[in-house]
Every structure is written in structure tokens, then in C-alpha cells.
Amino acid sequence: MKSDREFSILLFQSIHQVMRAENIISKNGCNYQIIPVPSEYSSECGMCIEIDSLNTSSIISELQKYNIEPKVVKR
Numbered sequence: 655m656k657s658d659r660e661f662s663i664l665l666f667q668s669i670h671q672v673m674r675a676e677n678i679i680s681k682n683g684c685n686y687q688i689i690p691v692p693s694e695y696s697s698e699c700g701m702c703i704e705i706d707s708l709n710t711s712s713i714i715s716e717l718q719k720y721n722i723e724p725k726v727v728k729r
Contacts (some may be wrong), residue, residue, distance in 0.1 A: 659708075661707055663703070666724050668699050672699060674720065679713055679717075683704060704729070
């Protein structure tokens, strides 16, 4: 999923939230990748989701419908 495009990283409080978010994101047809949390970011959970920055707003809106509110970091 790497290219010249910008990406956002979604940081979660638990692996359970990562799994729920993955299910929601995949059902909406967006590209994503589950990756280890980069060392420069702190997270309760060791995994995060990387998405295309163009999709960040729509994905966050969809996740909020399920009471999932990740921290968003641009890369």
C-alpha cells in the first residue's frame, strides 16, 4: 500500500477496536493495512490501521457511528 500518496494512521485503545474497525472499513470497500504502531507514536494497542488520507474523513465518520474514535496521525 506504499506510494507517493499520503496516508493516515488510526491509533486505537485496544486490539478489539482494531478488529472492529477493520471489519467496518473493509465492508465500506476502502483500502487499508494493519501495521504495528510506529515507535514514534504511543498507543494502548500494538497494532494500528493505515489508510489513504483521502478516505480519512469518511472512515472516521463511519467508525463514529459505532462509537469507535481512533486518534488520527498523518504520515
